[in-house]
Amino acid sequence: MAEFISASIDKIHMGERLRPIDQGYVEAIAASFEERGQISPIMIRSTPAQNKGKTPYTLVAGAYRLSAARLIGWSEIDAIVVAADQVEAQLLEISENLYRNELNPLDRAIFVMKYRELWEEKNGSIDPKGGRPEKQGNDYPVFAKGRELSKQVQNRLGIGAETYKLINRIGQNLHPALRQAVRGTEAETNQALLLKFAKLTPDMQVKAAAALKESGDPQSVLALTKPQKPEKPARDPDTEALAALRKAWGQASQSVKDQFLQEIGLSRFQEAA
Template identity: 85%
Template sequence: MAEFISASIDKIHMGERLRPIDQGYVEAIAASFEERGQISPIMIRSTPAQNKGKTPYTLIAGGYRLSAARLLGWAEIDAIVVAADQVEAQLLEISENLYRNELNPLDRAIFVMKYRELWEEKHGKIDKNRNLKNSKGHDDPSVFASGKDLAKEVQERLGFGPETYKRATRIGLNLQPAMRQAVRGTEAETNQALLLKFAKLTPDMQVKAAAALKESGDPQSVLALTKPPKPEKTERDPETEALAALRKAWGQASQATRNQFLEEIGLSSFQEAA
């Protein structure tokens, strides 16, 4: 059961968030608060023992709104108190952020993968090789027996289409921590196509690419460096190619065809003499 309250800001513990706080966005929300006031309440849960009782509430969702209120020096903020344990609180945080559509492609992938971790915590690890012996060979083997349940739940609960879910999962699963950190603040952070290209690199290549990206800040040029060099083109020699084609044709021809060819080029007498 949820309860709407006006909560003392200094009684709310923010904790670690799944994405870094953008100070520019905080200032934009603060400006909106000054003009129109707070429209949407934040979401918190009761944690009486947090910080030895000094912060009896812990933030679930609304980190930017809480930061904006603190920036303005507000003493209180509108909040909804919900009954939730730590895992369910994180699921609620993910759900609200995705529903509000405030996430860039990188953060969306991170949130989806965090949702996966929490789901596995409740339902068990997803094993891609599980029950393969019992598979009947159709297009829906048990490779994703539990994974498909997760995909369906994410798509239904978070409003994702299957393609969005697949791409977010591909980025979240394959993008290494060093690469995630390196793309922050670059074009790639908001460009799903670039993130997918980085995610295709091997872990070792991602570490090297991350170091290069920190130096240059240009994802496009870093990706260009990861491509293998193109083989040098050798000049075509028509005479050599023609000779090779003739040799191949001669090797594939029957004896009768060979004799006919020799006769056509005037070498039949030579053949008889031989």
Template identity: 30%
Template sequence: MTTIHVPLNLIDIPADRLRALDAEWVEALAMMMRQEGQLQPITLRPSGDRYSLVFGEHRFAAVARNGWADIEASVREMTDDEARLAEIDENLIRRELGPLDRALFLAERKRVWERLHPQTRDGGDRKSSEFKAKNQIAKLAMRFSEEVAEKVGLSERSVQRACDIASGLRPDAVTDIRRTYLANHQRDLEAFSKLSPDSQRIALEKLTSGEAETIKAAFAEPGERIGPPPVTSEKMLGLWSRMAAKEKRRFLETIGVDADAHDRIVNPRRREVR
């Protein structure tokens, strides 16, 4: 791969980047670059007499943070959609994304991919147009999942689940979701995405205000206990009756019962041989 050094003042950053800059990561990269130099080039595409960033915004910001005048870059001719796919795949591959960002990135990738792979209609009269359309959409979804799984190392099921999550989120809710634990909690984010728009709004109001800490707590009845059920004496006796003698003795030792009492407790019906 051929690279060149491009002045920073000739590079434009598109306004519709999918992720905001992480200031702490920029600072860490800047420090590493001061010690080791720029190890990986960024990727640009020509834009008249200037260049447009495809991916590598954190590296760009780190170079600017260090006060350097130019940056090592690979320059490629790309369409808007090709550049968008490259940006998404770079983030999916190079840096760990939380469940929310992964869902949003994959949903955007699917939208771009579908623009690049428009539906084709098969000829013939044996099937209705409605059936053909549904069948074609299913085939497209499968091809998309297979391609992404191969490129970025996710399972096809993970790709499908992430896209399902993104499709279930209210677009205006994403900013608030980032302020809650949901952004990094796959199972609850998936459950949240299946709620109605009104329920999503209620849940986010409670989560962002601190009234509730989890989705389950947001919809709990007044006085309802949240969390694992208490361990009752009946449950303890049931567990004790199913434990082997060796495990019973180990448990008694753990809670500090004198060793001389172990036999009497473990075998209460045992008669002493006289």
């Protein structure tokens, strides 16, 4: 059963988060805290042995609120203590983020993939046979467990099955190096660009990640990944004119050829000679 408490901030272990903390967002929440106070509690779980007992609570959800409280010097924060193991805690964290719908397309794909990974740990593999029908698309929920997971995520995000497929396509196919490289670029918030990157081969994605770190421009990097068309040889007007004459001569009737030879001062017999 969950318990509502006022927790000492220095007793809460933050732990690793699935996405980096945006300091600007922390400052905005901190300003709201100072103006209106804390509206919704964070979620924590009991971990008595964490850091040798120094942090008997571990954050489950509410990293931005906890960071904002620390920023303005609060000593305590409203929290709900939930009974959850590490896997259940991560599922709760992801669920809250999905529910709050504050994720950009990149984070949304990462969170959904992590949610799937943890969900399979508790419920078994979505596709125990390995491999899915190609015609169904990437990770389409054709199996019973896949449909169950799909419905959970769709309900959390308020999205349809097709959008769920696209999120999976990004999450499953985007190379880790490229995930890091798109941070802070236009692609991080542009699902269409992420899908284009996800279509590249793993080798091409690694190369694209390196190029993106240099340029910071996803559009130009994608342009470089497109197959280059061979350059056309330079045009030679004389060669083209000669080819046109030969073609016309071959298609002309004998009477037209004779007429042409007469016009240029030659005859058929002279030509033969």
